[in-house]
Structures are given as C-alpha cells and as structure tokens.
Amino acid sequence: MLATFTKYYAAFTVGLQSNLVYRVNFAVRGFFSFFHLIVVFILWSAAYAGNPAIGGFSFGQTLTYFVALIVVQFMIGAFNEDYQISEEIRNGLINQFLLKPINYFAYRFSIYVSARLVTGLLIILPVVVTYPLLKDYLVLPHDWWRFALAVPALLMSALIQFGIAYCFGMLSFWFLEIQGFVILSMAVETVLGGQIFPLDLLPPWLYDVSACLPYYYQMYFPVALLTGRLNDFEVILAMLRIQLFWVVLILALGQLLWRRGLRLHTAVGG
Amino acid sequence: MTIAHYARIWFTSARYSIVRTLMFRGDFLVWSLVELFWMSVNILMVAVIYQHTSTVAGWSQYEMMLLVGTSMLIQRFLMGFFWSSIFEMGRNIRTGHFDFFLAQPGNLMFMATTRKLDPDGLINSVVAGGLVLYSAHQLGLHPSVADFLIYGFMVFCGVIIHYSILVLSISPAFWITSAQGIEGGYFTLSEFSRLPREAFRGVANIAFVWLLPVVVVSNAPASTLIHGFKLANVLWIAVITAVWLGAAVFVFHRGLRRYSSASS
Numbered sequence: 001m002l003a004t005f006t007k008y009y010a011a012f013t014v015g016l017q018s019n020l021v022y023r024v025n026f027a028v029r030g031f032f033s034f035f036h037l038i039v040v041f042i043l044w045s046a047a048y049a050g051n052p053a054i055g056g057f058s059f060g061q062t063l064t065y066f067v068a069l070i071v072v073q074f075m076i077g078a079f080n081e082d083y084q085i086s087e088e089i090r091n092g093l094i095n096q097f098l099l100k101p102i103n104y105f106a107y108r109f110s111i112y113v114s115a116r117l118v119t120g121l122l123i124i125l126p127v128v129v130t131y132p133l134l135k136d137y138l139v140l141p142h143d144w145w146r147f148a149l150a151v152p153a154l155l156m157s158a159l160i161q162f163g164i165a166y167c168f169g170m171l172s173f174w175f176l177e178i179q180g181f182v183i184l185s186m187a188v189e190t191v192l193g194g195q196i197f198p199l200d201l202l203p204p205w206l207y208d209v210s211a212c213l214p215y216y217y218q219m220y221f222p223v224a225l226l227t228g229r230l231n232d233f234e235v236i237l238a239m240l241r242i243q244l245f246w247v248v249l250i251l252a253l254g255q256l257l258w259r260r261g262l263r264l265h266t267a268v269g270g
Numbered sequence: 271m272t273i274a275h276y277a278r279i280w281f282t283s284a285r286y287s288i289v290r291t292l293m294f295r296g297d298f299l300v301w302s303l304v305e306l307f308w309m310s311v312n313i314l315m316v317a318v319i320y321q322h323t324s325t326v327a328g329w330s331q332y333e334m335m336l337l338v339g340t341s342m343l344i345q346r347f348l349m350g351f352f353w354s355s356i357f358e359m360g361r362n363i364r365t366g367h368f369d370f371f372l373a374q375p376g377n378l379m380f381m382a383t384t385r386k387l388d389p390d391g392l393i394n395s396v397v398a399g400g401l402v403l404y405s406a407h408q409l410g411l412h413p414s415v416a417d418f419l420i421y422g423f424m425v426f427c428g429v430i431i432h433y434s435i436l437v438l439s440i441s442p443a444f445w446i447t448s449a450q451g452i453e454g455g456y457f458t459l460s461e462f463s464r465l466p467r468e469a470f471r472g473v474a475n476i477a478f479v480w481l482l483p484v485v486v487v488s489n490a491p492a493s494t495l496i497h498g499f500k501l502a503n504v505l506w507i508a509v510i511t512a513v514w515l516g517a518a519v520f521v522f523h524r525g526l527r528r529y530s531s532a533s534s
Contacts, residue, residue, distance in 0.1 A: 032458045035458040035459070035461075036458055036461065038474065039458075039461045039462060039465065042462075042465055042469050042470060042474060043319075043326070043465055043469065045469075046326045046327040046465075046466070046468075046469035047319050047322070047323050047326050048323075049327070050323075050325075051322070051323050054322040054323065055322055177297065180297060180300030180301050180303075180304055181300065183304045184300065184303060184304045184307060187304065187307040187308050187311055188307070190311060191311050191314060196311055196314070196315045197315055197318050197319065201318050201319075201321070201322060202318060203321070
C-alpha cells in the first residue's frame with residue numbers, strides 16, 4: 001500500500017514541477033477568466049435592471065455563482081488532460097507504462113491532481129485582487145451542511161471531469177485526430193455544465209433532463225450547492241447518489257476503452 | 271506588385287486549402303459542427319435570458335439576436351479567412367518556420383496572414399447570416415438595398431478591425447518568442463462584441479467602447495439594420511478601421527526587424 005502511494009506520489013511531484021514551469025501561462029489564463037467575469041457582470045447587470053430577481057435569485061447571487069464557477073474550474077476542471085493522453089498514445093509514449101507495474105489511469109490522475117493544485121493556488125491571486133471590487137455583490141450562504149456536502153460533491157466532480165477527459169484521450173486508439181471531438185464535447189459541457197448560464201434558468205423540463213446527465217455534476221452541481229442555488233437537503237442527497245453513479249460509470253468506461261484500445265495498439269521501436 | 275498579382279496568390283492559396291479540406295472531409299464535418307454548436311450556445315444564452323426579462327439595455331430579444339448574429343458573422347469571416355494563418359504565425363515565429371515567408375513573392379504580412387482558408391468557418395457564416403435575416407424578419411424590418419450595402423461595408427470593416435487586433439495580439443511573439451495564451455485573450459475580448467453598447471457604463475464604456483472597438487464593430491452594423499443609416503456611425507467605423515489596420519501594419523513590421531530565425 002505504502003509502495004503504491006510512493007509510486008504515484010513520485011508522479012505527482014514530477015507533475016507539480018512540470019506544471020510550475022507553466023505557471024505564467026496558467027496565471028495569464030486566470031487573468032483572462034476575470035475578463036470573462038466583466039462580460040458576465042455587464043450582461044447580467046443589464047438583464048437585472050428593473051428585475052429584482054431572475055429565476056428567484058438576486059444579481060448578487062448570480063454573480064457569486066459565476067465567481068465560484070471560475071474558482072472551481074481552476075481547482076478541479078480538466079484543462080488539456082485529453083490532449084496529453086492523446087499525444088502519449090499517438091506518439092507511443094504509453095509503451096513505457098505497459099512494461100512497468102504502473103496503472104496508467106492512476107499515473108495520469110496523479111498528474112491531474114498536481115496540475116490542479118498549481119492552477120487552484122494561482123486563481124487565488126486574481127480573486128484577491130478583484131475582491132475589493134466584488135465584495136459588495138458576493139452573497140454566500142452560511143449553512144455548515146452545505147460546505148460538508150460540497151466536499152464529496154467536488155471530489156466526485158473532479159473524478160467526472162478527469163474521467164471524461166480520460167475517455168476522450170482513449171479515443172486516440174481509434175482516431176488519429178480527436179481535437180474536433182474534444183471541442184464539440186467542451187461546447188456541450190459548457191452549456192450543460194452551467195458555465196454559460198445557471199441551469200436553474202432553463203425551462204423546468206429541460207432542467208430535469210440536464211440533471212440526469214453527467215455534465216450537470218461536472219460543475220453546476222457543486223457550485224450551485226456552495227452558492228445556495230440548491231437548497232433542498234433531500235434533493236441534494238439524491239443528487240450526490242446520481243453523481244456517484246456517473247463517477248462509477250465513467251471510470252468503468254475509461255477502463256473498458258483502455259483495455260479495448262490496447263488490443264489495437266501497436267508498439268514500435270525500443 | 272499589383273492587386274491582380276495578390277489576388278492570384280490568394281486564389282492559389284485558397285484553392286490549396288479547399289483541396290486539402292476535401293481530402294479530410296470527416297474533419298471538415300466535425301469542425302463545421304463544432305463551430306455550429308458554439309454559435310448555438312450563444313443563441314441559447316440569449317433565449318434563456320429573455321425567458322426571464324423582456325429587455326437587456328433597451329434591446330429586445332430579436333434585436334439582441336441580430337446583434338449576436340452580426341458578431342458571429344464577423345467572427346466567422348475572421349475564422350474562415352485569417353485565423354489559421356495568424357494563429358500559426360505565432361508558432362512559426364517561435365520555431366523559426368517563419369523563414370519560409372521571408373522568401374515569398376509579396377508583402378510579408380499579406381503572405382503570412384492569408385495563406386490558409388478555413389472553409390468550416392466560412393460555411394457557418396451562412397448560418398450567422400441566416401440568424402441576422404431571421405431576426406430582421408421577426409422584427410418586421412424592411413431594410414433597403416442601400417442599408418444592406420452599408421451593413422456589408424461595416425461588417426467588412428469589422429473583420430479588418432478584428433484581423434488587426436489579432437495581428438497585434440500575435441506580434442509580441444517577435445519580442446517574447448512565446449505568445450501562447452494571448453489568442454485566448456482575443457476570444458475573451460470578442461465576447462464583449464455580443465453585448466449591447468448601452469450596457470457599458472463608466473470605465474467599461476471607455477475601455478471597451480472607445481479604446482478597444484470590439485463593441486462598436488458589431489453594434490454599429492446591427493443598429494444600421496434596426497434603426498437605419500447614420501453617417502456618423504459609418505465614418506466612425508471607417509476611421510477606426512484605418513487606425514487599427516495602420517497600428518497592426520506598424521507593429522508587425524517593427525516586430526519583423528526583431529525576428530531572428532530559430533531554425534538551424
């Protein structure tokens with residue numbers, strides 16, 4: 001057990017070092033995310049003009065949702081893991097893992113955790129800088145149970161985020177180029193993950209459909225839980241169970257694709 | 271070098287890009303769908319917001335759709351005609367492959383920024399144009415031929431302004447070698463072009479309406495269709511197009527002096 005932990009801890013530290021090399025790129029990305037927040041602020045403040053509430057939520061609550069969304073995205077979002085996995089498959093770099101007692105999923109997950117640790121810490125900087133401007137608008141609920149339930153929700157969201165990226169990376173066993181699929185999927189995730197607008201603003205039937213899909217649990221669910229857009233304790237517990245179902249299903253699919261893909265894989269060279 | 275000479279070069283490059291696209295038809299289909307889906311995302315956002323409010327900064331739902339359609343039309347043209355070439359320019363400067371363009375028979379900025387055509391972006395400009403026409407129909411507008419011509423001219427100016435901003439975003443690669451991530455900044459800026467000008471107040475009004483013309487380039491043509499021709503708008507767009515293109519040409523050629531081949 002300890003040996004296993006040491007093995008993946010080594011992968012984690014290597015990932016940490018290589019991600020620290022790109023800290024400026026991540027910081028620039030974080031900076032531009034807050035430009036997106038300006039767009040959100042201008043658009044939604046114009047929409048709220050003359051409307052004290054939209055979908056039952058105030059402007060402050062909606063802005064808090066979008067700020068939390070950016071922070072959570074940098075803490076658990078899968079950035080380019082699918083590309084990295086795809087590159088390793090296409091270039092034959094996975095061959096080295098086939099010959100060693102290393103689980104490829106665990107190896108990639110260790111690197112993902114290290115990358116999110118770096119980006120998660122870097123996003124704190126623009127949050128601190130913009131806090132004086134935002135503080136009058138931010139409205140966070142104070143229920144302790146909300147934060148307690150957000151921990152497993154965030155962990156499972158991270159697994160779904162990484163799991164989906166892993167599955168897309170696995171497609172490289174079958175397709176030479178996966179970029180189109182990835183960006184198409186990203187567009188679906190952006191809408192159904194609640195990154196364009198809070199999903200509770202959708203018509204009720206569409207909201208119910210989205211709540212059955214994995215994208216809902218990728219981002220919207222933990223952020224809505226943290227920012228008070230989801231309030232019914234029983235409903236939240238039921239959603240945690242659905243989230244767990246998706247985690248198991250996506251991880252199982254990843255393993256299936258890995259096993260099937262390896263059958264097609266041809267390792268060339270020494 | 272005559273215009274005919276440049277037109278011949280451009281048509282040769284365009285023909286090459288189209289032949290290449292036809293070789294990878296599946297890829298073309300997927301990328302066309304990707305662009306179509308991203309456009310649908312913006313339309314969906316407008317539809318959802320207007321389910322909860324009747325007006326945003328004085329713009330009704332279909333006025334907003336027309337604005338979003340205009341913004342997408344400008345962006346699709348930019349994507350179709352210039353994006354791949356300008357995006358690759360940053361990478362070529364970093365790797366030294368930019369040397370290839372130094373030996374080309376023509377203006378370097380023209381050769382480097384117009385080499386590749388993306389038919390998937392251009393195909394979706396039809397969808398963006400369709401959205402503009404549909405919104406105009408829903409608003410009961412009956413623009414004259416002159417209004418359409420002025421609208422077309424303003425969209426053309428918008429494409430040139432976006433082109434200039436993109437060249438200015440990538441040109442720092444001549445100095446700092448890696449301009450990676452800056453193109454992401456361009457996309458963030460383009461988000462502003464889908465917002466009504468009246469929604470900007472205070473510092474945001476100065477920064478995004480007056481200093482950076484991203485809001486005006488989409489708002490001015492959309493307003494021409496909705497409210498009719500205004501000479502001031504046309505002149506304003508023409509002047510800022512000249513200023514931004516001039517700035518792009520100046521910075522690009524300044525940067526070119528700094529270029530030192532990275533290849534062996």
